[in-house]
Structure formats: structure tokens, C-alpha cells
Amino acid sequence: MTKSKQKGGLGFQDFESFNDAFLAKLSWRLHHNPSGLLSRVLMGKYCGDTPFLQVEHRAAESHGWKGILIGRDLMLSNAGWAIGNGEYVNIWTNLGLATPPKYDLWVQHHSSTPNGQATIQQVLPHEEERILILKPSKTGAPDKLIWLGTCSGIYTTKTGYHKALELVETAATPAATAAIDWEKGIWNLQTASKIKLFLWKIFQRALPVGELLAVRNIGTTQNCTRCDTVESINHLFFHCEFARKVWRLALFSTCFDSRGLLDLATEWQHLCTLKCLPPVGVATGPLAPWILWSLWLARNNRIFNNKDATPEEVITKATAAAHEWLQEQKADDKPKTNPPRQSLPYPNSTILHSDAAWRGDLHLAGLGWTIDEEGQTSSFMSHCHYVNSPLVAEGLALCEALSCCIAKGLRRILCKSDSLRLIRALHDEAPVSEIYGIVADILNLSLAFDFVSFAWTQRSENKAADALARQAL
Numbered sequence: 378m379t380k381s382k383q384k385g386g387l388g389f390q391d392f393e394s395f396n397d398a399f400l401a402k403l404s405w406r407l408h409h410n411p412s413g414l415l416s417r418v419l420m421g422k423y424c425g426d427t428p429f430l431q432v433e434h435r436a437a438e439s440h441g442w443k444g445i446l447i448g449r450d451l452m453l454s455n456a457g458w459a460i461g462n463g464e465y466v467n468i469w470t471n472l473g474l475a476t477p478p479k480y481d482l483w484v485q486h487h488s489s490t491p492n493g494q495a496t497i498q499q500v501l502p503h504e505e506e507r508i509l510i511l512k513p514s515k516t517g518a519p520d521k522l523i524w525l526g527t528c529s530g531i532y533t534t535k536t537g538y539h540k541a542l543e544l545v546e547t548a549a550t551p552a553a554t555a556a557i558d559w560e561k562g563i564w565n566l567q568t569a570s571k572i573k574l575f576l577w578k579i580f581q582r583a584l585p586v587g588e589l590l591a592v593r594n595i596g597t598t599q600n601c602t603r604c605d606t607v608e609s610i611n612h613l614f615f616h617c618e619f620a621r622k623v624w625r626l627a628l629f630s631t632c633f634d635s636r637g638l639l640d641l642a643t644e645w646q647h648l649c650t651l652k653c654l655p656p657v658g659v660a661t662g663p664l665a666p667w668i669l670w671s672l673w674l675a676r677n678n679r680i681f682n683n684k685d686a687t688p689e690e691v692i693t694k695a696t697a698a699a700h701e702w703l704q705e706q707k708a709d710d711k712p713k714t715n716p717p718r719q720s721l722p723y724p725n726s727t728i729l730h731s732d733a734a735w736r737g738d739l740h741l742a743g744l745g746w747t748i749d750e751e752g753q754t755s756s757f758m759s760h761c762h763y764v765n766s767p768l769v770a771e772g773l774a775l776c777e778a779l780s781c782c783i784a785k786g787l788r789r790i791l792c793k794s795d796s797l798r799l800i801r802a803l804h805d806e807a808p809v810s811e812i813y814g815i816v817a818d819i820l821n822l823s824l825a826f827d828f829v830s831f832a833w834t835q836r837s838e839n840k841a842a843d844a845l846a847r848q849a850l
């Protein structure tokens with residue numbers, strides 16, 4: 378959370394964020410009830426003919442109105458448009474404003490119309506492919522400003538507050554993500570590829586910790602189950618008393634107090650160079666990534682399986698896994714190809730096949746995928762615990778595979794899966810609540826590509842991925 382909070386108590390930033398969140402609530406009401414008394418008074422006085430969402434800040438304006446505009450900007454910082462008939466989005470463009478502040482399109486129960494498509498072609502041609510994957514309203518519903526922080530699309534002060542804090546954090550640490558050197562900090566680390574993907578998720582803020590879930594309003598767990606503080610990445614992995622004990626047990630040769638860690642991205646490199654004293658010491662490769670991984674597994678085991686681990690068990694598991702991985706590396710004659718690598722622009726689309734294998738008694742899923750680019754096929758696999766059904770497993774396989782493609786810098790992807798239910802859910806033809814979060818993740822990840830499509834394929838066409846998934850299991 379914010380730095381002010383780490384020093385104890387509520388800081389100025391928290392109050393300010395909370396205040397902004399309330400102001401955003403007010404703006405939300407003004408926008409959605411333009412005929413209300415307050416709206417009419419304020420709009421008449423301050424907006425003239427300009428729509429509320431487009432009114433600019435002026436030097437001489439009342440304190441109250443200034444506040445409302447601050448709230449409005451907060452609201453717009455995390456708002457998107459549900460495209461109905463395309464009219465409102467059209468207005469933005471016609472007014473010469475190029476594009477709305479953020480036109481991430483959020484589609485819930487819509488499918489495409491010829492009208493909607495034509496509008497998109499006119500208004501946002503460069504986004505056409507991306508938008509057509511999403512489905513606008515069939516019934517010509519008006520475009521609607523929606524809040525991206527809740528699944529209902531309705532603004533709440535709570536989610537607004539989280540967003541405001543996030544903005545404060547980003548402003549306070551402008552290099553939050555820039556500071557991480559992806560090559561050095563993740564992909565070149567001497568560690569397992571599953572750990573690299575896991576780290577990548579942490580730094581992309583894609584790991585579903587309570588704080589991020591709360592912002593997206595998915596799931597119910599929002600606070601740390603051990604101490605009831607907001608479960609942020611920093612809290613879960615460093616500041617929680619439980620995490621502190623784990624780090625202390627690591628017996629690093631230089632003293633490391635995880636409470637002192639303020640910005641993971643800037644301190645990550647240092648963390649990876651920490652050497653452990655024997656007998657814990659890992660001969661080569663950093664231990665820190667494995668500690669994070671082990672803490673994450675322990676957290677999930679506690680939440681989903683009601684199983685608790687001691688700090689001793691967590692650190693033992695981390696070191697054992699690190700050692701095991703090192704042994705595997707030595708056993709292999711030839712070095713493994715380093716899977717997720719950085720960017721090269723590929724002119725043509727890459728074909729991604731993903732598949733999953735599942736064991737119900739263990740709630741375990743094996744994930745496998747192949748990436749065909751320019752005639753070369755590379756294979757990947759991974760596994761995942763706490764998986765409740767084959768469908769969830771299929772979703773996770775595709776999700777991991779897409780993360781891998783992003784990491785490889787691929788831009789145009791054709792995804793093939795033999796799970797018809799998954800593909801239909803992705804196309805919003807038949808949503809399945811069980812995989813709501815995974816589908817949302819897949820769609821979020823797909824925004825990273827220039828082009829992405831999801832297609833069903835026969836099992837017989839998906840044999841390589843299937844074999845990998847079984848092997849992973």
C-alpha cells in the first residue's frame with residue numbers, strides 16, 4: 378500500500394484518495410443523472426454547451442467545482458465504454474477529441490450488430506480487430522460509460538478509493554514497472570520457467586492477490602487471512618508477520634529485513650543477489666524467487682484447502698524446490714531452451730495450441746502448449762494446483778500459454794483449443810461463472826497483442842499439446 382501507511386496509521390494520501398473517491402461518486406451521479414437538480418444547476422453554471430465529461434479545468438473556478446472535476450478525472454481514469462449503437466463514441470471523435478480518454482470496451486452480454494461494426498470501422502479503425510473480438514450490443518443499446526473496477530460496471534466508492542491509491546502509488550514511484558529490467562530481473566535468472574512466469578505476473582500486477590481482486594471485484598478474499606490487512610503484493614510477500622518469519626529463516630549472509638522493502642521493482646535485483654548461509658544455501662541461482670513462490674503456494678493452500686503451513690515448512694519447501702530444480706538442470710545433458718524470451722516482431726501470426734490434463738482426486742492440472750512460429754515449433758508445459766475441473770484447467774492452460782506468448786514478444790496469435798466450452802465462453806456465447814476470472818484474464822492478456830483469435834480445434838489436431846499436458850501432470 379502507500380508509503381504513508383507503512384509508517385503506521387492513515388496518511389494524508391489515504392485521506393486524499395478517499396476524498397477523491399467520494400468526489401468521483403458525485404461525478405458518476407452527475408453523469409448518469411443529467412436531469413437531476415444538482416446536475417442541472419452545476420452544468421448550467423460551469424459547463425455551458427460542453428458535455429460534463431469534456432469540460433476542462435480552468436484557473437478561476439470554485440473550490441467545490443474543482444473537486445468535482447478531480448473526481449471526474451479519477452472516474453475516467455478507470456472507465457470504459459460499453460458500445461451500444463456507437464453514438465457516444467462517435468461524438469467524441471466528431472468533436473475532434475480523437476478518442477475518449479480510455480476506450481477499453483467492456484462487453485458483458487452483447488453480440489455484434491452490423492451497425493456496431495460499421496461504427497467501429499469508421500471511428501476506431503485501428504482497433505477494429507480487437508473490438509470485433511468483443512461483441513457490441515445486439516439490441517442497439519446506447520453506449521454506456523462504465524466503471525471498470527466492478528463487474529457490474531457501476532462505480533463504488535470502495536473501488537474508486539483503490540484506484541485513487543493506485544494512481545497515487547504510480548505517481549509516487551513513476552518507475553514502478555520501468556525499474557524492473559525484464560531480461561536481467563526475470564528471464565535471465567537462473568530459475569525454473571514456471572517461476573519466471575510467476576515473477577512476471579507479480580511485476581505485471583497480474584497475480585490475483587486480494588488487493589487486485591478487490592479492485593476488479595472478483596472473489597471475496599480481499600484481506601490477508603493471517604492479519605486482516607489489505608493483501609497487497611508487498612504485504613503478502615514481505616510485510617506480513619508470517620512472511621517476515623519466512624525471510625528470517627532464509628539465513629541470508631547479509632541481513633535482510635523484509636519489512637524495510639518499499640518498492641519491489643527497485644529492490645528486486647538486490648534481493649536476487651542475496652546469498653544464503655549453509656546448509657540452506659543454494660549453490661547457484663537465487664533463492665528469493667523460490668521463497669515468493671513457496672509463500673504463494675502456502676497462501677493458496679490456506680485459503681482454498683484450509684491447510685496451514687509453518688514458516689519453517691515454507692522455507693524448507695522453497696529451498697527443496699530450488700535444489701530439485703538445480704539437480705534436474707545438471708541431469709540434463711543439453712541446456713534447456715530458455716522458454717519465454719523477449720521481443721522480435723513477427724510479421725505473420727503465430728499458432729498457439731493449448732491443452733490440459735486433469736486429475737480430480739488431486740485437483741491437479743497439467744498444462745501444455747506449443748507455439749508454431751515460422752515453421753518452428755516450441756513446446757512448453759506447466760502444472761497448477763487447486764484446479765476444480767477440466768474446464769478450469771483448459772482455461773489456465775490458455776492463460777499460461779498467452780502469458781508465455783507475451784513474454785516472447787509475439788504480436789499476432791491464433792489460439793487453438795479443443796475445449797469447445799472454453800472457446801464459447803471466450804466468445805461470450807456461453808459464459809461460465811466457474812471460469813469468469815480466467816476468461817477475464819485471458820481477455821485482458823489478449824489486449825497485449827495486435828491481433829488475437831480463439832478457435833476450436835479437433836482433438837486429433839491438438840495431440841502435441843495434449844501429450845505435453847499429460848507429461849506435465
Ligand SMILES: [Zn+2]
Nearest residue numbers: 601603604617
Ligand atoms: Zn498478513
